Amino acid sequence: MADSGRMAVGVDIGGTHLRVGAVRGYEVLAYEKERAWSSDMGPDEVMDIVAEHVRTVVDVAGLDMNEVEGVGVGIPGRVDHESGEVIQAVNASWARETVNVKRMLELRLGLPVMVDHDVAVAAAGEYIYGGHGKSDYFLYVTLGTGIASCYIANGKLLRGAHNSASEMGHTCIDPDGPRCVCGMAGCLERLAAGPAIARAAGMRSEEVVEAARNGEPRAVDVMDRVVNYLALGFVNVINVLDPDVVVIGGGLSQVEDVIVDPLRMRIRKIYRSPFAEELEIKRATFGDDAGIIGAAAQFGQEYADLS
Ligand SMILES: [Zn+2]
Structure with a gap:
């Protein structure tokens, strides 16, 4: 500290x-x-x-x-x-x-x-104070109204040429998918962020989560698709960056039972690497105070x- x-x-x-x-x-x-x-x-x-x-x-x-x-x-x-x-x-x-x-x-x-x-x-707050242990390749992903990521390698924040190396939300998951605000189609954020969950189920995202928790079939189906999209997005980025720790923050990371746990399981199922077992996927330590x-x-x- x-x-x-x-x-x-x-x-x-x-x-x-x-x-x-x-x-x-x-x-x-x-x-x-x-x-x-x-x-x-x-x-x-x-x-x-x-x-x-x-x-x-x-x-x-x-x-x-x-x-x-x-x-x-x-x-x-x-x-x-x-x-x-x-x-x-x-x-x-x-x-x-x-x-x-x-x-x-x-x-x-x-x-x-x-x-x-x-x-x-x-990401810096979680990296320095989050208690996630030593990490040389630290990936932070926020899931909420939007989806974004940050990568800290050997203590250096990867910024990119235009301070834009954080746009995991705009990686393409389905080229035939709905048009995104960024101009592309089928972006992860457009398919799996809070507003997408709400749109797909016709109710607020919190209500969808609650309904899925209660086993309501339509909500379960929506959340299942969302978790699948998220897992694809995570595995793509993990394959590119090879992190040792992944920390998930943002509003949706508070939902452990319906989002974070199934997401972890789905990533484990899809991700094929001899080192997959070593990858740690954790929830963020700080909620609203992270910023x-x-x-x-x-x-x-x-x-x-x-x-
Ligand atoms: Zn986009």
Whole structure:
């Protein structure tokens, strides 16, 4: 663990939520949550709100702003980690254009700010503090409203040429499948993320899970197909990256009986490798706090190795 005396603020900015936490290691000292953004808010207004929450959590934690090492931000979309520019924040109406979140917050707070995409910070939080043991080839996959992945090899986060090496959700599972928002067809996300589950069963994804748990045939059938799609997606990525640990996070990872356990079994059934037995598939340790813990970890000693 990093120097336990250090404190950073983690900010998790979603399309519909904001979470801000004063964090030491993986311990959240103070926490603030904001309701959904109003769609007519501009970037300046949003950053004013973020800055206000940062000051509040520092205050509630009984600390002074000059005791804070920095502010880490996780945000969906394409993020240039070096410059702090958020190039495309999907679902965030205030950030349809390029917004330099790093500069905007540094001006408001007078503290160093680091920005990364939400999956990268959640992966970093799990990698550093999740208690998953030593892993040299760590694959993190988030299953929820969307599906995305992050790969940390020998302590280095694989970013890709355009900060886009996380798009497992847009690997193709069925070329004749339904059209995806990305322009392709039959993407894993389009077939197996939360909205796909809801669409296939005509009810909310939580209701589908509950119905499947109760043995309702249509829901069981939908979940069976979803788990199969997910297993294909996982095995494809596992074959490409050869991880030693796979950690599954995101909202759907909370559903152990209907999603995670059957998915593990299906992966074991499909995946053919002499080393298949050695692969560990685990659930994420942090739930909703993953974003703030991981974002704050950008200021930990260990994160220096991840950039
Ligand atoms: Zn797609």
